[in-house]
Amino acid sequence: MRRALLFIALCGLLAVACSGATPASSPTPAATTDIKRSKLDIAYSGFVDQDVHHVTSKKALEAALEAVKAEVRAAGGKDAVDTPAFQDTDEPQLADFNKFAQVVGQLASSNTQLSANRIADAAITGMIRASPDCHTYYVNNSGQVRTSSGKIPTGTGAMIPAQGTSLGGPDQAGLTGKMLTGGVAYITWHEFAIDGTYRITDMVKAMLDKALAQGAKAWLFDLRGNLGGNGADLMASWFLNGEPTLSVVVKTGNAGTATANKDVRLPAAYQLPIAVILNDRGGSAPEVLSASLKENKRATIVGKQSIGCLGATSPTHMTDNSELSVTVQEFTGAVTGTKYNNNGIAPDIAADDQSAVDVATKLLLDKVAAGSRPP
Template sequence: MRALRFLAVLALLAAACNAPAPAATSPTPTASVDIKRTKLDISYASLSDQDVHKVSSKKILDGAIAAINAEIKKTGGKGEIAPIDFQDVTETTVPDFKKFAEAAAVVKSQNPQITADRYADVAIEGMMSATPDCHTYYVDPSGGVHRSRPEPANGSLARIPTTGTSLGGPDEAGLAGRMLPGGIVYITWHEFVVTGTYKIFDEVRKMMDKGVAAGGRAWLFDLRGNVGGFDADTIAAFFLNGEKMLNIVYRGGGAAVWTSARKEWRLPDAYQLPLAVILNDRGGSGPEVFAADLKENKRATIVGGKSVGCMGATSVTNMTDGSRLAVVVQEFTGANTGTIYNNVGVQPDVQADDVTAVDKAIEILKQKF
C-alpha cells in the first residue's frame, strides 16, 4: 500500500515538473514610450479639480489632443490621435485620462522627432487652452513660460513728468513722487513689493506724507506697467472707510465672500484729496485690484485704457522636474456693482492714450478743487 502511495506521489511530482510554465505577462506596446505621463496626469487633475471656471474634463483632454496633432503636423510627423469619446463632466475622470494617455503614447511612438519633454509641454498647453485665464500658466523645465491667455500689451510704462519738483525715488519698487504745478502730487511704482525689509504700503504713505507737507491738493497715481504683487487692498483702504470692495468667487460657489476696507487704515482728512488713477493694458493684477476697489466706491477717477483683466488668485503645482503649473482658483467681481473684472479688465472712466493720459488726469483733478 505504501509502495502504491509512493508511486502516486512520484507521478504527481513528475506531472508538476513537466507542466507548461505559466505564460509571461506581455507589456503593453506603449509601456516603454515616454510621454511624461505622470506630469500630464498631475496637470490634467489640477485643471479639472481646481479651475474656478469649472472647465469640463472633455475640453481639457480634447485640447491636449488638438495641440499634439498640431505639433505632429508642424514637425512633419506621422499619424494623429483620433477623436475619443470623453465624458463631458466637470471633474477628474481617470478612465478618460487613461484613454488619452494610451492613445498619446501610440502616436508618440511614431514621432521620435518630438522629444518627450516637448510632447508634454505641447499637451499641457492644449489642456490650458480649454480655460484661458491670466492666472493659468505653465513654466517648463527650462524656465519657458506658456500662457493660457497670451495677450500682447500695447501700452507704455508710466512716464514721470519732467515738470515740477521731485519728492524722491525711484526706489527698489520703482516708487517715485513729484509735485506737479497746481498742487498735483504724482506718484508711481512698478510693483507692489512686500518683504521683510520693504512694504510698499508704508513707502507709499511716506511719499504721500511728503506730498501733503508740500501743499498737495490732489493725488495722481500712475500705475501703467505695474506688475502687481501684494497688499493693493491696503493702499486702497487709505482712501475708504470700511466699504465693501470686491467679491471673491470660488469654484464651488456658495455664499458670497467679499473684501472690505479696514477702517483703521483710512488716512486722516488731510490725505482725502481728489484722486485719479492711470491704467492701461500693460501690467496688471495689483494695480487693477487697487483701481477696482476705488472704482466700486466712486472714490477715484480711472483714466487711460482698459486694463488687462488679471484679477484673481492662483494655485501652483510644482513638478519634480522643476516645471510648475499655475491654475486660477479665484476671481474677483465688484462687491457693489457686480462688475466682472477678471479676463475683462477695469474700464476707464475717462479714455486717454498714453501720450495724453497724465495731462487728461491733471485736467480732471483741477476741476475737483
C-alpha cells in the first residue's frame, strides 16, 4: 500500500517566516491498461491446472504471448518486448502470470488500436493451442469458437447407397437405413441425439428390429460425419458381453476402466458380423462406439483414420459470457492400451470415401458366406 507522507512546517515556532506554500498532494497512480487481466488469470489457471496433456506454465504463457504479438503485428503495431522466463511446470504459477500480464500490458499500452477483448481473445486462443485437443476450445463473448487442434477434416459425410430397400428415415438425427443385397443392413445417423422424448438408442434399436424382420445377416454402420452425443456406451454393450472397453486417463493417471453392460446385451439373433465406416469427419461418440467394438474384435473398421476425439472436457463459464473448455480426460483402449485420443482409430481395412460402402459390404458378405458369427 502506498502511503503519502505530508510534511507540515509549523509557522510561528521558528524564527524564520513561513513561505505559505500549499502542501503537496499524494501522487496519482498511473492508469493501468486494460488487458482483461482477471479473465486471462482464470483461463491460464484453469488450463494449466486441468489439462490432461500436462501443458506447462512456460509453454502456455509463451504461446499466449506469441499470439498477442502476432495480433499486434496484424494490426500494424509494434511487438518489441522480451519474453520473460517462465517455469517449466504443469501447475499454475502466480509469479509467471504476473510477468506475463506485465508484458502484455506493455504491448497494450503501446498499441491502443487493439481492444482489451481482442488482446484477451488472442492470448487465450494462443494458450490453448499449446496443447491441442478437439475437446479444448474457447468461445469468446461474441460467440466465436476458437479451437485448439487446428485439424481440418477432409473426408465426406455418410454416403447412403442408392440401391437397396429402405428401412426408414431420415429422422431428426439423420437416422436412415437400407437393406442391401445379401442381407447387409446399412444404417447411418449424424448425431447421437437424446432430446426430450427422442432417444437415438431407441430409434437405432427399432431399426435393428425392422432389419432382422427383413432377414438381416450383417450390420453396416456408416458413422462418417457423425457429430457425437450420448448413447455410444449403451450401443457398444448391445454387442459385447461385459468385456472391458476403454480406460479413462486424467492428469494424475489412470482413473478406471469402463466395461460393457452385460444386462443390455442383445439376444443371439442380433449378434451378427459388424463393420463400421469411419473417416476424419465427425468424432467423439462414434469413435467411442467404434473403439469399444474394435478393442474386443467385435467389429471391423473400414475407411480412413478417424479424427481422434476420445475424451471429456470441463467448461469454465466466465462473467462476460465467454467459455473455456479444457480436456480433462482421454480414453485409451482397455484391452490393447492404444492411445486413441488425438491419434484417431486406424481402419482395419483402408478405403476411400467413394468405395467404403462397397468394401465394407463385400467384407460382410464374405463373413456371412463363411458362416462367421460372433460369440
